Amino acid sequence: MNKQVAIVGGGVIGGGWAARFLLNGWDVRIFDLDPQAERKTKAVLENARRALPGLTDVAMPPEGGLTHCKTIAEAVTDCALIVEAVPERLEVKHAVYAEIEAANTTGIIASSTSGIMPTDLQSELAHPERLIVAHPFNPVYLLPLVELVAGEKTNAAFIEQAKDLYSSIGMHPLHCRVEIEGFLSDRLQEALWREALWLLKDEVATAEELDAAIAYGPGLRWAQMGTMQTFHLAGGEGGMRAMLAMFGPCLKWPWTKLMDVPDLTDDFVEMVGDQCDTQSGDLTPRDLERIRDKNLxxxxxALRGSDWGAGATAKAHDRVLAALNGMDARAADVDVSQPIVTGSRTVPLDWTDYNGHMNEARYLQAFGDGTDRFMEMIGCDAAYIATGGSYFTAETHIRHIDEVHAGARIEIKTQVILGQGKKMHLWHEMYEGARLIATSEHMLIHVSLETRKPSNPSPEIDANLLRIAEAHAKLERPVAAGASVGVRR
Structure with a gap:
């Protein structure tokens, strides 16, 4: 495959296309009249380089070359794919196509339009059979959906080529088999948007309240199943047929400004029910519920990581739960005559691997969370770290002793082996009830975040750590402490 693409129009969408192709190893030529185009594309690329590799567990290919061209002809010559991403005005697009055809008569012209019919787009082309719509979603470099739409004169072979091409750069090509204004996704999005605008106009809710109504509920479900399968599952064992029987009449109630509803005839209900059954395949409602729950x-x-939306709600609930089970206690309030409980949690669904038990990385995360909790306990919390001091882990050794599965409640108990000056030497043990699951040994060094070099902790941290270390020195030293892999000293 000739991995060379021309992009005409370097705005938000064109820049996103450039990033998606470039980071997948394609050479990109881009043309845009905006004198700031190069700067804007560079900014999009910086975000894409940061985010896109996180979607894959395999290394990305070497980055392709990027050329900013001075003319459309320079950009499109000899390119097998030409992405058009200019403003949504038919006359502008026709003018661009004329310049493209003057320099390239064979490459696929893929318009990024979000609603103009491809038949209208290709109406003035000398070679209309090669024009398709390839409608992406912002950010193009992350969202995989691309709607492929043919016009009346499009050669179907180009749609098939496009499917393979876009799949090769990590996208999900959706062939919209019927040419219709707005295609599929935008028609669904804009129905919701229209209703939202009416709710704003009628002063029923604010913009923030309307977004919350989606982001904290149906939006989380739509991310994985879409409207049809979500409602099919909501119907329980009766599926979509049960949903239409229960709630179909409500569609004619004056809940909405969008009142044109298809008649729910028996034939139509059966057609919709059959399609939803086919979509579910051999999966029972209980199977779908488990898949849905794991995905949710x-x-x-994932949203917790950026403290956003439903993730922020979950993190706030953590603080409530921590207060209930004593996980918010400080050093002065804990019993230091025994190892200190620094973790108490349930193993999440997404922590298990192909063997059905918690994977190695999650053991480290659980023990690392125990270390963070201990740091908070002695005073090395977010407020202290903001002043410029923290502990860095210098060495870790984990022993995997027994299996633990999703749904199990685990507890981390921590013993201080050394707490003096710049050094903090911790021994963690993970339990499910009385059963020992794993141990982890950590050596940490206090550092200045300004110099990134070892430094002494604050007097408060030093005193708290020393008090616990002296108390724990009376405990039996763990047998495996200080051991290397497979060897006990």
């Missing part, structure tokens, strides 16, 4: 947990947990 993963989505909400």
């Amino acid at each position: 947990v993963g989505t909400i947990r």
Whole structure:
């Protein structure tokens, strides 16, 4: 495959296309009249380089070359794919196509339009059979959906080529088989948007309240199943047919400004029910519920990382739970005559691997969370770290003793082996009830975040750590402490 693409129009969408192709190893030529185009594209690329590799567990290919061209002809010559991403005005697009055809008569012309019919786009082309719509979603470098739409004169072979091409750069090509204004996704999005605008106009809710109504509820479900399968599952064992029987009449109630509803005839209900059954395949409602639940947990947990939306809600609930089970206590309030409980949690659904038990990385995360909790306890919390001091882990050794599965409640108990000056030497043990699951040994060094070099902790931290270390020195030293892999000293 000739991995060379021309992009005409370097705005938000054109820049996103450039990033998606470039980071997948394609050479990109881009043309845009905006004198700031190069700067704007560079900014999009910086974000894409930061985010896109996080979607894959395999290394990305070497980055392609990027050329900013001075003319459309320079950009499109000899390119097998030409992406058009200019403003949504038909006359502008026709003028661009004329310049493209003057320099290239064979490459696929893929318009990024979000609603103009491809038949209208190709109406003045000398070679209309090669024009398709390839409608992406912002940010193009992350969202995989691309709607492929043919016009009346499009050669179907180009749609098939496009499917393979876009799949090769990590996208999900959706062939919209019927040419219709707005295609599929925008028609669904704009129906919701129209209703939202009416709710604003009627002063029923604010913009923030309307977004919350989606982001904290149906939006999380739509991310994985879409409207049809979500409602099919909501119907329980009766599926979509049960949903239409229960709630179909409500569609004619004056809940909405969008009142044109298809008649729910028996034939239509059966057609919709059959399609939803086909979509579910051999999966029972209980199977779908488990898949849905695992995906929702993963989505909400991902949102925790940026303290956003439903993830922020989950993090706030953590603080409530921590107060209930004593995980918010400080050093002065804990019993230091025994190892200190620094972790108490349930193993999440997304922590298990192909063997069905918690994977190695999650053991480290659980023990690392225990270390963070201990640091908070002795005074090395977010407020202290903001002043410029913290502990860095210098060495870790984990022993995996037994299996633990999703849903199990685990507890981390921590013993201080050394707490003096710049050094903090911790021994963690993970339990499910009385059963020892794993141990982890950590050596940490207090550092200045300004110099990134070892430094002494604050007097308060030093005193708290020393008090616990002296108390724990009376405990039996763990047998495996200080051991290397497979060797006990």
